[in-house]
Amino acid sequence: MIDLTVHEEKLKNAVDLAKKRKVLIPTFKQMRDPEKYTPARIKEQLKSTGLWDVDPVNLFRITWKNEPKKTGGLFGEVNTLEFPSEFTGVKARIIALCGKWFPTGAHKVGASFGCLVPRLVTGQFDPTCQKAVWPSTGNYCRGGAYNAQLLGCESIAILPEGMSKERFEWLRTVAGEIIATPGTESNVKEIYDEVARIRASRPEAVIFNQFDEMGNHLWHYYVTGSAMEEALKKAMGPKDRYAGVVVTSGSAGTTACGDYLKEIFPDSKVGVGEALQCPTLYLNGFGEHRIEGIGDKHIPWVHNVKNTDLVFAIDDNNCMAMIRLSNEPEGLEYLRSLGLSDAFIAQ
Ligand SMILES: Cc1ncc(COP(=O)(O)O)c(C=O)c1O
DSSP states (O other), rough: OOOOOOOOHHHHHHHHHHHHHOOOOOOOHHSSHHHHHHHHHHEEEHHBBBOOOGGGGGGGGGGGTTTOOOSSSBBSSOEEEEEEEHHSSSSEEEEEEEEOTTTGGGGGHHHHHHHHHHHHTTTTOOOOTEEEEEEESHHHHHHHHHHHHHTTOEOOOOOTTSSOOHHHHHHHOOOEEEEEEETTTTTTHHHHHHHHHHHHTTTTTOOTTTOHHHHHHHHHIIIIIHHHHHHHHHHHOTOOOOOOEEESSSSTTTTHHHHHHHHHHHOOEEEEEETTSSTTTSSSSSOOOOTTTOOOOOOOOOOOOOOOOOEEOOHHHHHHHHHHTTTSHHHHHHHTTOOOOHHHHHO
8 A cells, every 4th residue: 555654854855845946746637637637837838848858847748648749749638549450350449558658758657656756745755865766677767767857856777787778878867876787678686686785775765666566556547547448438339348458567557457447347357468488477487588668577566466367478579570560661561561551550
């Protein structure tokens, strides 16, 4: 559960800093319905702010409803992409939510907001003397360090040395300290060995462990869950039946939207995808894989496994093939030969 005990002194420091830096923290309600609830003066500021700019006003862009624009965008409907049958080979309609239009290009800014903000607004994290530690293979620590910078907090990012050069370069623009641990996508244990060292030796460091922070689950339950509900209501006709949601699990935060949707569609299913090359829910966890953004060899504490109905073991070769299909000239030519629209291919 989320500890909401208030520490008055530290809270005062956080409030003073926020005032000094003119930081306004959005609520989940504003993230769910940004068009309706975002203050007019914030919207005005957003009109001249880039999607990834390190500007506190971009806290209001932690939503699935950003206008798909690199700069100056406001809000619209949930960003989705429907995969046509010509592409999937199945009759069922498959609709995905697009994380690309969050600042940093991934939904993990939401999960990390859900972890940091409860501690900040209760005074459990003092931005004037403590540092936020973001252990992750990538997008969570990018999102965490980005949010922390907007909120005026210092960060320590921990990620495997084998992650892309671009990740490290971009992280340097937002994190005060970056620690590279041995390995790549499958080396979550090595990251947590470093966390144990920091916990034992650096009292100023506060660890935001996405695998056990209920704020991660809660953000996806309210914000992602309601975004999925809206996308479904828009797409479904009176005779349609919603079958279920499939999410790939890294920290299992996104699985919370499945819990939300089951309350609305009680006979729907929740499926969780993981790499075939490191089958954890499926076969206890061993091996290495190349699917960025999903974890392995452990089941996160925030994963409500009793509500998970299906496990999908996804071959990472298929993921690599998909990247080539949608990026290389021969792949694009093949997609056109299937009769897919240019608009879909461009997305
Ligand atoms: C792009 C992307 N998709 C999916 C996930 C998995 O989400 P979750 O950590 O909520 O399980 C991650 C996690 O890092 C990610 O970066």
